[in-house]
Amino acid sequence: MTIKHLLAPNKNAIWIALFWTFLILYLSLKTSVNVPKINFQNADKVVHFTFYFGFVILWYRYLVFKNSVLLNNKIVLVLISIGLGIAIEFAQKSMTTTRQADFWDVVANSAGTLVGIFVATKFFKENKKIGSIR
Numbered sequence: 001m002t003i004k005h006l007l008a009p010n011k012n013a014i015w016i017a018l019f020w021t022f023l024i025l026y027l028s029l030k031t032s033v034n035v036p037k038i039n040f041q042n043a044d045k046v047v048h049f050t051f052y053f054g055f056v057i058l059w060y061r062y063l064v065f066k067n068s069v070l071l072n073n074k075i076v077l078v079l080i081s082i083g084l085g086i087a088i089e090f091a092q093k094s095m096t097t098t099r100q101a102d103f104w105d106v107v108a109n110s111a112g113t114l115v116g117i118f119v120a121t122k123f124f125k126e127n128k129k130i131g132s133i134r
Contacts, residue, residue, distance in 0.1 A: 024055060029091060045108040053116040056116030056120060060120035077117065086106055
């Protein structure tokens with residue numbers, strides 16, 4: 001099975017996107033005491049970038065499957081992703097004792113979102129043929 005086949009939009013796209021969304025929520029709000037430490041500078045920013053890059057790619061994949069890739073839907077996806085990142089930072093500040101809100105996390109989340117929408121737009125074909133990838 002090739003990567004191209006695995007990434008092709010299909011009926012499971014919604015479940016994979018929902019799983020990724022809940023994974024972001026869970027890992028962002030869970031107690032950070034037992035979280036493994038990565039030993040390079042700004043490693044957490046790389047994680048934030050990756051989470052939101054994946055979020056946009058997976059939800060975009062769902063939009064391609066539903067044949068709903070329109071400019072308005074892309075804008076809404078970007079706004080939801082950035083809004084989720086901001087909301088989670090506020091939730092970390094108010095709902096946890098071991099996490100704190102960080103402006104640079106929001107920047108990393110937003111960068112992952114913007115790079116994700118750019119990559120998704122270039123990677124997935126936006127035509128009537130469901131499941132087509134360049």
